[in-house]
Structures are given as structure tokens and as C-alpha cells.
Amino acid sequence: MRALLATEFYKLIKQSRTYYALAAIFVIEGVVLFSAYYQGAGIIDIVLSNLKDSFYFEGNLLNGNLVTYFILNSLWFHVPLILIIIMSGSLTTEYKDKTLQTVMMQPVKKWQYILSKYIVAIVFTTCVVFVLALTSFLLSYALFGKGDLIVYVNGLTFFEHDDALLRLVYAFIVGAVSMVFFSVVSVTLAVIFKEAMKTWIIAAFFLILSNILLKVDFGSELLNQLLYVKLNDTWQYFFTFEIPWSTIYTNVALLIVYTLLTMGVGVYVFQKKDIG
Amino acid sequence: MSISCRQVSKQYGSVIALQNVSISCKAGEICGIVGANGAGKTTLFKILIGLVTPDNGSVTIENTGKKKAGGIIEKPALYEYLTAYENLKVYAKMQGASTDKNILHQFLKRVGLPIDRKDPVRNYSMGMKQRLGIAIALLNNPSCLILDEPFSGLDPMGIESLRNLILKLSEENLAILISSHIVDVLSKLCSKLYVINNGGIVNSGDMAALISENTNAYTICGSGIADSKILQKYETIERGNCVMVSVSSKEIPKVLQQLAEEQISITSCTPEVDLQKLFHPISQ
Numbered sequence: 001m002r003a004l005l006a007t008e009f010y011k012l013i014k015q016s017r018t019y020y021a022l023a024a025i026f027v028i029e030g031v032v033l034f035s036a037y038y039q040g041a042g043i044i045d046i047v048l049s050n051l052k053d054s055f056y057f058e059g060n061l062l063n064g065n066l067v068t069y070f071i072l073n074s075l076w077f078h079v080p081l082i083l084i085i086i087m088s089g090s091l092t093t094e095y096k097d098k099t100l101q102t103v104m105m106q107p108v109k110k111w112q113y114i115l116s117k118y119i120v121a122i123v124f125t126t127c128v129v130f131v132l133a134l135t136s137f138l139l140s141y142a143l144f145g146k147g148d149l150i151v152y153v154n155g156l157t158f159f160e161h162d163d164a165l166l167r168l169v170y171a172f173i174v175g176a177v178s179m180v181f182f183s184v185v186s187v188t189l190a191v192i193f194k195e196a197m198k199t200w201i202i203a204a205f206f207l208i209l210s211n212i213l214l215k216v217d218f219g220s221e222l223l224n225q226l227l228y229v230k231l232n233d234t235w236q237y238f239f240t241f242e243i244p245w246s247t248i249y250t251n252v253a254l255l256i257v258y259t260l261l262t263m264g265v266g267v268y269v270f271q272k273k274d275i276g
Numbered sequence: 277m278s279i280s281c282r283q284v285s286k287q288y289g290s291v292i293a294l295q296n297v298s299i300s301c302k303a304g305e306i307c308g309i310v311g312a313n314g315a316g317k318t319t320l321f322k323i324l325i326g327l328v329t330p331d332n333g334s335v336t337i338e339n340t341g342k343k344k345a346g347g348i349i350e351k352p353a354l355y356e357y358l359t360a361y362e363n364l365k366v367y368a369k370m371q372g373a374s375t376d377k378n379i380l381h382q383f384l385k386r387v388g389l390p391i392d393r394k395d396p397v398r399n400y401s402m403g404m405k406q407r408l409g410i411a412i413a414l415l416n417n418p419s420c421l422i423l424d425e426p427f428s429g430l431d432p433m434g435i436e437s438l439r440n441l442i443l444k445l446s447e448e449n450l451a452i453l454i455s456s457h458i459v460d461v462l463s464k465l466c467s468k469l470y471v472i473n474n475g476g477i478v479n480s481g482d483m484a485a486l487i488s489e490n491t492n493a494y495t496i497c498g499s500g501i502a503d504s505k506i507l508q509k510y511e512t513i514e515r516g517n518c519v520m521v522s523v524s525s526k527e528i529p530k531v532l533q534q535l536a537e538e539q540i541s542i543t544s545c546t547p548e549v550d551l552q553k554l555f556h557p558i559s560q
Binding site for chain 2: 003004006010011014097098099101102103104105106107108113154234235255274275276
């Protein structure tokens with residue numbers, strides 16, 4: 001198993017596609033930073049012109065925390081979209097190039113092979129979110145400095161710098177769990193559909209649908225609490241005035257269960273299917 | 277016996293891919309499977325190598341090692357962005373074979389590939405990719421090698437070179453199964469031939485005997501062959517310096533002897549296998 005993991009990581013880092021996708025994520029980050037640098041102050045002034053007459057804000061409102069918060073919001077769509085392309089591609093490419101067939105002709109256990117794909121997807125996704133968070137903090141603080149964070153989640157909320165930093169860190173950590181879920185779903189879709197284009201379309205559709213359903217009331221307390229679509233915004237809970245820790249713990253635990261179930265389905269289907 | 281299958285059947289929906297197929301190939305033997313496209317060769321090979329589960333029947337491969345059979349199905353599937361050495365290393369590592377540099381270089385040398393090329397295999401010719409595919413198939417010392425259409429896409433030099441490699445490997449006591457839709461290619465390699473048609477084995481036996489039984493004409497090449505007196509007794513078709521003569525395998529030695537007596541220098545004599553007869557022996 002360790003050997004399979006090593007070869008999967010090796011293949012991932014040897015493919016130029018991985019670097020294109022990573023570059024895309026960091027280009028998005030760069031665009032956010034660039035836009036904030038040149039236009040951010042003007043927009044903030046317009047939005048908060050009334051509030052500034054009534055409240056005193058510590059430091060500049062267009063600061064590193066706010067810009068990091070903007071970048072954090074790429075976890076809604078941009079980052080998971082790119083991650084599902086990379087992670088599903090790690091399997092669909094093997095189907096297309098028939099290398100999967102060659103692998104299965106070696107004395108390698110099918111379930112171990114697909115499990116190694118999932119583990120690599122989880123580790124890689126976590127690393128991407130970590131690097132995104134790290135570069136966001138470093139570049140945002142370097143370019144925009146520190147200050148209070150103002151966010152709009154069910155109303156405007158202000159956080160002092162130290163509190164904001166902690167909340168942003170937690171949000172990235174919990175956001176990583178959501179990203180892992182989408183990566184794992186994309187690998188499972190690749191197991192089922194095999195073909196890259198089909199898998200990408202369905203995975204992107206899944207992501208869009210998940211974001212739409214997040215705002216839908218299912219009319220049942222149980223569904224509204226337990227359905228996976230209601231768990232993917234848990235990282236936003238850190239920007240309410242009181243952090244709902246118990247809800248966050250429950251949601252993260254449920255999301256991990258959903259992730260493991262999705263993996264289980266993928267491993268089962270892969271094990272059952274003939275390769276070729 | 278090194279590899280065999282008994283009464284193997286496979287159906288995809290309403291399409292019968294294989295029906296009660298039984299074949300065997302001994303260690304040190306090269307066995308050919310000839311059939312038209314879609315006859316069931318690839319499905320049979322996928323079942324033999326374990327990629328596809330048969331609906332009925334069994335496959336037996338005698339080998340106590342970790343890897344029972346190695347092979348190439350349809351085309352050599354490689355990680356195009358890696359070098360030949362890196363490909364070999366990845367496949368070796370994932371199956372727990374040695375990744376020692378010298379051992380992997382030995383594998384590359386064994387199939388006649390250079391060890392000093394540092395470019396990705398996407399730059400390689402099809403012949404070189406086939407060789408690398410064989411090197412990967414040989415990792416972990418399987419007792420059997422299964423090669424599906426290994427000559428397709430190769431130029432004549434590539435075919436000759438790959439043929440020599442396969443002959444060399446058969447001397448290492450490997451059982452080698454090769455499929456092709458061209459009888460001529462297999463006739464130069466195999467000692468035994470199976471003919472597959474519509475998912476069933478319709479003919480089988482010793483290669484030389486099968487060729488002989490199913491040959492009604494020979495193409496004989498040589499200078500001045502068109503003016504031969506002896507050939508005037510037979511039905512012939514002229515093709516430059518060659519003549520296709522309708523003659524049975526029993527008569528051909530006598531014809532060749534008489535051509536020699538006429539001082540005609542013969543450069544080649546190739547049997548023209550009657551494919552209709554080979555593929556439909558019962559209806560003939």
C-alpha cells in the first residue's frame with residue numbers, strides 16, 4: 001500500500017496538468033489581491049460611508065484579514081472546481097491512456113490501488129488548501145497590513161484583528177474538509193463514468209447543484225441538518241458573532257462520514273467492475 | 277503446461293464475445309491466435325490475464341511466483357510523461373519488484389532499449405513502446421507472456437526486431453501467446469495456431485500443418501520466373517518478378533525442384549493461405 005501511495009504521488013507531481021491547475025488557483029488568488037489593491041479601498045468607502053460616520057474602525061478596513069476572507073470565499077466554487085478536475089483526472093487519464101489496464105495486469109490489488117488514489121486526493125487537497133491559506137495570509141498581510149475584519153453573514157459583523165485571524169484559520173481548516181469531500185466525490189464519479197469529459201461535467205454539475213441546494217429549505221428539520229449540501233458552508237459559521245461550535249463539530253463529523261461513504265462506494269464499484 | 281483455459285465463455289448484453297473457448301500453451305512455446313477484428317481475441321486475452329471475469333470456464337496458469345502472466349493488451353499503455361526508466365520504476369515499485377537501478381537497466385537492455393535516454397516515452401516510436409511494454413510485462417518474472425496484436429503499427433524493421441525479441445524470450449522458457457489478424461506474421465513465429473471466429477475456436481493445430489492444409493497457392497519470386505516452362509502447366513498470376521501459382525503443398529517441392537532444373541534462381545517462396553478455408557473449415 002505504501003508503495004502504491006508513493007507511485008501515485010510520484011505520478012501526480014510528474015504531470016504538468018497538476019501544475020497548470022495549481023497555477024490556476026494561485027492566479028485567482030493573485031487576481032483577488034490585485035483587484036483589492038487597486039479598487040478595494042474605493043468600494044469599501046462607498047459601502048461603509050454611512051457606518052463610518054457612526055463607528056470608529058481600528059486601522060484600515062481594506063486590510064489583510066478582509067482580503068484573506070475574499071480569497072477564502074474561493075472555496076465556494078473556484079477551488080473545488082479546479083480540485084475536481086485534477087483529482088478525477090488522475091483516474092480518467094489512466095482509463096483513457098489504458099495505463100489502468102497495465103496496472104491491473106500487475107500483481108496489484110484493485111481495492112488497494114483505488115484506495116491509494118483516494119488517499120492521494122485527500123492529502124493533495126489538504127495541501128492545496130493549506131498552501132492557499134498560507135500564501136493568502138502572507139501576501140495579504142504584506143500588501144494590506146493588519147486590521148479589523150468586517151464581513152456580511154446574516155448582517156454586518158466586525159471582528160478585531162486577533163479574533164479575525166483565528167476565525168480565518170479555523171475557516172480554512174473546516175473548508176479543507178469540504179474540499180476533500182468534493183475531491184473524493186470527483187474520484188468516485190471517475191470510477192463510475194471513466195471518461196474525463198463526462199466526469200468533469202457531472203462533477204461540476206454536482207458542485208453547482210450542491211451550492212444551489214444549500215439555500216433550499218427541504219421542509220424537514222432532519223434533512224436541513226443532515227443532508228450533505230447543508231454541511232458544505234460550515235466554514236462560514238466562523239463569521240457569526242458567536243461561533244456555534246457544537247454545530248460545527250457535528251457538521252464536520254457528518255461530512256467526514258459522507259466522505260468515507262463516498263469512498264466506500266467508489267472502492268466497491270471499482271472492485272466489482274472489470275477493467276477493460 | 278504453462279497457461280490454459282477451458283470452456284471459457286463471455287457475453288456482453290446480447291453479444292456473445294466468446295463461446296466455450298479452450299486453448300493451451302506450454303512453457304517455451306509460442307502460440308498464435310489468429311482472427312478477424314472483433315473475433316474475440318482481445319476479450320480472450322483480457323480473460324487470460326485477469327482483466328475480465330469470464331461468465332463460464334476456467335483459466336489455469338502454472339506459476340508459483342507473485343505474477344502469473346504479463347502482457348500487452350491492444351497497445352503498450354505507458355505513462356507518456358515519464359522516461360522509459362521512470363515507467364519501469366513506477367510499475368516495479370507498485371508491484372513490489374526490485375527498483376534497483378542496475379536491475380531496471382538490465383530489463384531495458386533485455387528488450388533492446390537504450391538506458392541513457394532521458395526524454396519522455398511520448399517521443400518513442402511504436403516499436404520502442406512495444407519493447408518497453410514487454411519489459412514492464414516481464415517484471416516479477418511471470419511464466420507467461422500475452423501479446424495482443426504486438427505488430428500492429430510497426431514498420432517492417434520494427435516487426436523483424438520485435439519478432440527476434442519474442443523468439444529470444446521463448447528460449448527463456450516463457451509460454452508466449454500472440455494474437456494477430458495476419459496469418460503471415462504468426463507463421464514466422466509460432467509453433468501452434470488457434471483460429472478464432474465469431475467468439476469460437478474454429479481451427480487449431482501445429483502451425484506448419486495448418487498452413488500446409490490450408491494453402492492452395494504459393495507466390496514464387498525469382499529472375500525470369502515468368503518464362504518458366506513448368507509453371508505453364510499451372511494456373512498462375514504474374515506480379516513483376518513473382519508468380520502466384522495455384523499448387524498444393526504436396527506438389528510444391530517438385531515444382532521448386534523443376535524450377536531449379538530450369539536454372540531459375542528462386543529468391544522466395546511464400547504460401548498463400550486460403551483464409552476462407554482456414555476460418556471456415558467445416559463449410560469447406
